[in-house]
Amino acid sequence: MQKITQCLWFDSNAEEAVNFYTSVFKDAKIGEVARYGDAGPGPKGSVMTATFELFGQKFIALNGGPLFKFSEAISMVVNCENQEEVDYYWEKLSEGGQEQQCGWLKDKFGLSWQVVPTELPSLFTGDGAKSQKAMQAMMKMKKLDINILKQAYQEG
Incomplete structure (x- = not known):
């Protein structure tokens, strides 16, 4: 298991970003995708987090809202x-x-x-x-x- 994983904070387009990055890099793959439920805070069914790999390096994409850039x-x-x-x-x-x-x-x-x-x-x-x-x-x-x-x- 990778000891350190970068978490990338997106407003609401983490899924689009993950799809983009995995299309650009060879041997990339999408891992687990967690979606918001009734409790929110994001819209029900939208991506909360998605894991992906680029050249064996794991990343997490988070839809955390507009607070950070x-x-x-x-x-x-x-x-x-x-x-x-x-x-x-x-x-x-x-x-x-x-x-x-x-x-x-x-x-x-x-x-x-x-x-x-x-x-x-x-x-x-x-x-x-x-x-x-x-x-x-x-x-x-x-x-x-x-x-x-x-x-x-x-x-x-």
Whole structure:
């Protein structure tokens, strides 16, 4: 059993979010779904909580009402092996959301994601001038482009 599970608080669209996330990620699955009954506090039959898995990581989606919103203080990081993966996850997760700087985006539910190539950390270690060139290139990007970042590093 997973010791720590992230609980994502939604207003009233947890079921829609779970269906969306499990459609984007391969090998994703929906687990148990608990629905509100006569006692509420949500409408009878609507989702109270739903569990789901992305790449074996379990999450709980909760319809808790409008009291709390997502912020960039917590984000999901998608580590991508190549540009094709970066492009895929960026396109899917940013649809209906908001693209942000340096590989960050907010999806249509307001949840923040970082879509990053796995080789990104290696571009920011070692030679200071090369790392600075790569950082300068990244600061100009929304969706990260691995080839441009590597080229900037090599030119540094």
